[in-house]
Amino acid sequence: MDLTRHYFDLLGLPVDYSVDREKLSVNYRQLQQQFHPDRFVSAADQERRFSLQMASRINEGNRVLRDPIERAKYLLELQGVEMGTDGETLRDPQFLLEQMELRENLEEIQQDIEGLERFVEQIEQQIRQQGERFSTQWQESPEQARTTVQQMQFFQRLIHQAELLLDELI
Amino acid sequence: MALLQISEPGQSAAPHQHHLAVGIDLGTTNSLVATLRSGEAETLVDATGESILPSVVRYRAVGEPPVVGKMAEDASVEDPLNTLSSIKRIIGKRVEELDEIAGQYPYTFAESDSSVPRIATIAGAVSPIEVSAEILSVLRQRAVETLGGELEGAVITVPAYFDDAQRQATKDAARLAGLKVLRLLNEPTAAAVAYGLDSQPEGIHAIYDFGGGTFDISILRLTKGVFEVLSTAGDAVLGGDDMDAGIARWMGEQMGVEALSAHSPALTRYLLSQARDAKERLTGRNETPLQLQYGELPEWSGDFTVAQMEQLIAPVADRTLRIVRRALRDAGVEKGEVSEVVLVGGSTRIPLVQRKVESLFERAPLQGIDPERVVAIGAAIQADILVGNKKEGGLLLLDVTPLSLGLEIMGGMSEVVIPRNTTIPVARAQEFTTFKDGQTAMSIHVLQGEREMVVDNRSLARFDLRGIPPMVAGAARIRVTFQVDADGLLSVSAREETSAVEAEIEVRPSYGLSDGEVEGMLKDSYRFAEADRDARRLREQQVEADRTLEALEAALEKDGATLLSSEERAAMEQLMDDLRAIAESGQAREIEKKIEYVNRESEFYAARRMDQSVQQAFSGQRIEDISK
Known part of the structure; x- marks a missing residue:
């Protein structure tokens, strides 16, 4: 069985940063209707094992293609651009300064549920903007695109921290 | 002579047309078994016509079989140490984890060299898994007798928020009871199935499941025959029991008892049952007379009002609402987008709980199906689909992992590999490397939970990957793969990728029981x-x-x-x-x-x-x- 088919192909979408989410949902559901382990409860052992692998892969593909940062990383990976480790340093002083400010901002609102929720929305907006930039970069200048993704990951970590704080407040 | 059989046009005459399968709601307080007969879901009844089996087991002297259900429940005040109830709250827990809830239990935990706790009874020490198996056996027997044949399998429901150990332990209990588990199904999802098949409304549903001992909230989306769970959250030890305990504490105070746990187990039992009765009497009434009398303690009588009770139970209800908000946030759903709110579980009968849920969602919750049966019915529908009784495959459920799964990394920190609310089944790999030059082994510690520090999370398993060829620190590439199956159960494997030497190991965290232990119990059991x-x-x-x-x-x-x-x-x-x-x-x-x-x-x-x-x-x- 071909488990190496890439996610865009598996989920019936063209290889691109912009994704038709509706089509992704429809295709995803259609694939799971067919391959989910619940459809193989009475099947022979190997079919059940294949179905587990297929369904896992379909789920993972759906997650990656749906997520703006994972999708960007995946496109680079398909082009053979390695993302490297998460903690790699960015050499953009301006960007790092902004990050520090956002972090301080986060400290100040750590007890404030509404403030934290607004903060998350604001950062998500930033990620969307980076995504737009990424879609113009990834084919022509993958190295720049890679920097954009690293910046998105910085934003992602801020969201994660804000969410941990929110978890503690509720 | 046997008559020749002729099937209806369009139907096959295959000998295995209908597969016998049941859904079981193994509840903290009550358990039920249901099945689909000619397309209709029904809960199965015992000889007296009762479908609800109280989840209570009373052990008797060695050689005599334990009593399960109503008769056991009735004996709980007279024989508190041998009559075990609410056992679901401790299934899958380790001995050292019992402290937080042990005070509420009148039993004696036996010394045990395994990590599975054992409760001392007159019939010897029993594990929560064995107690649950007793309940499941009774339900299985009931189904076999009613349906007239051996079951092909069962779908057993678990709280969505059950962790890996609790799920594994539930599966072990089923195995011990001689049931083949087709699937462990999350309770709120089961409820959604019961409602989904009723009306097939497309849209986003919130299932608020508040039972005797557990609370779960699931946010689901139904589209074209596929139920996608968007998020789930809950508390595996928060339920009606906590409300009863609050009321019982207050009653104790009226009688001049300050710390209930310091007194006899029988007094705790007495007050808990008074609290439960009073709570039930106050459904649809404003006040009820109380008369408390126990042993040497001064008698107390007075009126107990709804307002007093609501004050005692409000903190428990409020805690559930906070968990609901988190689930909505994880699902990325605004409360206005929720088109249906479904109430499940005995504790949702309480008017205060209903009012609070309604005011949060700003919409009246659905309660069309008896909240005590809805989970068993949903499980039966799913069991029927899984054994292949439906021609077109039927509804498909896509569920999620309730808790994040990860690994211990340097500094006692936890690194998440599969975040909570990831759709299952799922496989995900992450690469790690060595810390020291020449390091040939790596200790892999699998964790479940949301906290950053290892000690705050649940430890699922530990194993060593050996045989890594000596290299400089950071050169080895160890790929650790987590696979979660459709039951929500995890297996982990690890291998070193750069070397020709492959060291691979696979672990299925199980602290329920090892296969050997289960076999041993099966052998010992008088049941077989x-x-x-x-x-x-x-x-x-x-x-x-x-x-x-x-x-x-x-x-x-x-x-x-x-x-x-x-x-x-x-x-x-x-x-x-x-x-x-x-x-x-x-x-x-x-x-x-x-x-x-x-x-x-x-x-x-x-x-x-x-x-x-x-x-x-x-x-x-x-x-x-x-x-x-």
């Missing part, structure tokens, strides 16, 4: 006389053989002609004939071996079939994509 056990094992293998044969027949009919050469096909049919013959005349062990053989020999065919389906899945849409 030897002959009985053999007969059952034979029957199980025959069912398994039938299942394998049916699967192959269906496959051959569909694509045997296109995917197999005529030689391959003939070989396949020969294999099937052999299996059929052995299934009729052979021993359990022989049948099992033959099934394994057939499975191995037909593996290539299964692979071809899967391949073909993937090719076909989007063949229509591919063309336009290519032309871009």
